[in-house]
Each structure stands twice: as structure tokens, then as C-alpha cells.
Amino acid sequence: MTRRTDTGMPWPSPEDTPQTYWDAFHGGLDVPDQIPTPNPLLVEEASRLPVGSALDLGCGTGGDAIGLAGLGWRVTAVDVSGEVLRRAEFHAGRAGVHVDWQRHDLTEAFPAGHYDLVCSQFLHSPTERPGQRTAILRRALDAVAPGGSLLVVGHAGVPASMAGTPFDVDLPGPGELRAALAPDPAAWTVAAERTVDRGIVTGPDGEPFARADTVLRLDRAG
Numbered sequence: 190m191t192r193r194t195d196t197g198m199p200w201p202s203p204e205d206t207p208q209t210y211w212d213a214f215h216g217g218l219d220v221p222d223q224i225p226t227p228n229p230l231l232v233e234e235a236s237r238l239p240v241g242s243a244l245d246l247g248c249g250t251g252g253d254a255i256g257l258a259g260l261g262w263r264v265t266a267v268d269v270s271g272e273v274l275r276r277a278e279f280h281a282g283r284a285g286v287h288v289d290w291q292r293h294d295l296t297e298a299f300p301a302g303h304y305d306l307v308c309s310q311f312l313h314s315p316t317e318r319p320g321q322r323t324a325i326l327r328r329a330l331d332a333v334a335p336g337g338s339l340l341v342v343g344h345a346g347v348p349a350s351m352a353g354t355p356f357d358v359d360l361p362g363p364g365e366l367r368a369a370l371a372p373d374p375a376a377w378t379v380a381a382e383r384t385v386d387r388g389i390v391t392g393p394d395g396e397p398f399a400r401a402d403t404v405l406r407l408d409r410a411g
């Protein structure tokens with residue numbers, strides 16, 4: 190039985206893998222009636238790009254993949270949780286779009302191919318070990334086709350109530366992330382590097398906190 194925090198979040202046990210953790214997490218959530226909607230920062234950045242092929246890393250319930258497919262992108266979407274991929278596929282069917290759903294643990298495997306847009310929204314995990322997210326995103330850079338883009342959207346900070354818990358993971362700013370990815374300046378342009386104020390939201394403890402998200406978009410020369 191997975192231990193849960195007092196706010197209902199499953200607490201990873203030492204035996205948990207990313208798959209067992211995230212299957213328990215997603216399996217514990219209600220399945221909403223509504224088809225999930227895409228993250229606004231993804232929509233904003235994608236609207237500046239020509240439609241093509243896209244790879245979504247850590248797709249969750251599929252809002253971003255379904256949103257991109259609805260705009261005409263040919264989408265491959267990856268998650269470690271078979272549980273959440275079943276839900277995402279169900280929602281895509283209801284939305285009438287096709288997405289190639291693939292289960293991979295991105296700490297160990299990566300989908301084949303090159304894509305015009307490789308994106309990752311909130312790929313943060315309490316099972317993450319130091320350096321794993323950066324390694325995944327370096328691999329993501331390699332998967333960007335010439336003329337394509339890497340987009341990484343993340344949280345800029347965790348609520349105070351999560352400080353010191355397994356959910357208090359490394360959340361680099363966009364500049365720090367760019368430095369860690371070290372894209373070759375001869376081949377890559379920084380198209381977006383910003384922190385966006387998302388207003389006051391209710392944290393997992395029910396307390397309001399000021400949410401901010403980070404955006405890094407790197408465009409590869411054609």
C-alpha cells in the first residue's frame with residue numbers, strides 16, 4: 190500500500206520506480222468527465238511555430254498532446270504510467286484526434302525519431318534522482334529535427350508546505366536549465382527564456398501561494 194501525505198499525494202517508497210509511483214498517483218485520481226485542456230504556455234509557444242511533428246515528454250492525461258493534435262500536429266506522447274496513458278487515449282478518442290501514445294521510463298529509454306517540436310511540461314517527479322531530468326532534456330535536444338524547437342515548461346517553485354518533502358525537487362530557472370543543457374550557440378537560438386507569474390493559486394495544503402512557471406524554448410538551425 191502506497192503511503193500518502195496528509196494532502197493525499199502518494200509518497201514514494203524506497204522500492205518505488207517511476208512507473209510504480211506514477212501508476213499509484215494517477216490511479217488514485219478521479220477520471221474527470223472533461224477532456225483535459227493544454228497548458229496555456231505550450232499553446233502560446235506552439236502558436237509561433239509551423240505545424241509539424243511533435244513529441245510530448247511526460248504527457249500525463251494528455252491535454253497537451255490532444256491540444257496539439259487538434260491544431261494539426263502529428264503527435265507522439267510519452268509517459269511512464271500505463272495507467273495515465275489509458276486515460277489519455279480515452280480522452281483523445283472522445284476528442285476525435287489521433288496521438289501515438291508510448292510508454293517509456295525516460296530515465297532509461299527514449300522514443301525513436303526526430304520531431305519539429307519536442308516539448309515537456311512539468312516533467313518533475315519525486316522519484317527523480319539528481320541529474321536525471323537534465324539528462325532526459327539533453328536527450329530531447331538530440332531529438333529535435335533541423336529547424337525545430339525544444340520547449341520546456343516547468344514550475345518555478347514548490348509550495349512552502351512541500352519544502353523538505355520528496356516533492357521538493359530541483360526546479361532550475363530557465364537560465365540555469367539552458368546552462369545545464371549547454372546547447373551549441375552555432376546551432377541553437379534562445380527563442381524564449383522567461384519566468385511567468387501565474388497568479389495566486391491554492392496549494393496542496395489548501396493555502397494560497399504565488400505560482401510562477403518557467404519557459405525555455407531553444408530553436409535549432411535548419
Ligand SMILES: C[S@@+](CC[C@H](N)C(=O)[O-])C[C@H]1O[C@@H](n2cnc3c(N)ncnc32)[C@H](O)[C@@H]1O
Nearest residue numbers: 207211247248249268269294295296310311314
Ligand atoms: C507533473 S505531471 C505533468 C503532466 C503533464 N505534462 C501536464 O502538464 O499536465 C508529470 C508527468 O510525468 C510523468 N513522468 C514522471 N517521470 C517519468 C519518467 N521517468 N518517464 C516518463 N514519464 C514520467 C508522470 O507519469 C506524469 O504524468
